[in-house]
Amino acid sequence: MKFKGKSFIAIVLTPETPSDVWFAELDRIISRTPGFFIDRPIILDVRGTKMPIEDLEGLLAGLGERSIRVMGIDGVAGTRLKPGMPPSFAGGRLATDVEVPDPGAAAKDTSSADKPSKEASSKDAPAKGGAASGKSDKDAKAKADNAEPNALAEGQSLVITEPVRSGQSVMHPSGDVTIIGSVSSGAEIIAGGSIHVYGALRGRALAGVSGHENARIFCSKLEAELISINGLYQIADDFTGDVLGKPAQIRFEDEKLIFEPLA
Secondary structure (H helix, E strand, C coil), X not given: XXXXXXXXXXXXXXXXXXXXXXXXXXXXXXXXXXXXXXXXXXXXXXXXXXXXXXXXXXXXXXXXXXXXXXCEEECCCHHHCCCCCCCECCCCECCCCCCCCCHHHHHHCXXXXXXXXXXXXXXXXXXXXXXXXXXXXXXXXXXXXXXXXXXCCCCCCEEECCCECCCEEEEECCCCEEECCCECCCCEEEECCCEEEEEEECCEEEECCCCCCCCEEEXXXXXXXXXXXXXXXEEHHHCCCCCECXXXXXXXXXXXXXXXXXX
């Protein structure tokens, strides 16, 4: 018998009070991207809240009504959980956010290479190297194969020489990621360092997932659904500055994301 490890990026939901406002924000995200939480590992983080089990039951029920299935609860001892509740889950390193494709946006751009709550990588996130994964495993593997020699070594860059299409995910949590092409709506780039996109960025870009606040995101045309650096994220509706549809860079400074046009 062989045992294999597998890495996932898990969305960490941290409930806030009042809960009706928090649920309203979830509803807003779901209305924009109905598939956001489907088939995604979800961790509920209630550390420091001292939440009564009855309130936790209500919270799980509210999430269940929205088809958000929690795989684990961080911050509650397993002995306190009732039968049928997700198991106690601890550990993990904070990283970044993940989002799901916007079907309408993806339909607009099926030929070109080409929202949320705070997210984190699970503790099983790969410590070395990078990988390309997603709905189209063969295409994703081809992207990794197109990387420069030794590009997957820890701390080095991963170079993808073709567009990243909707539904695909490129992950390299130990270095920079460079895309020579565009990133489609519904695609996702996850990097421990900076992200460089020589084309339109229409998907999700998550830089600095290993805790590097100096990471940056560069693109030739900013049309992203979600941007994140060092665990801080913004969706398209909240982008600052006159950068949409233009060459731009995004950086992390004083717990804020700074959007700047590139000349």
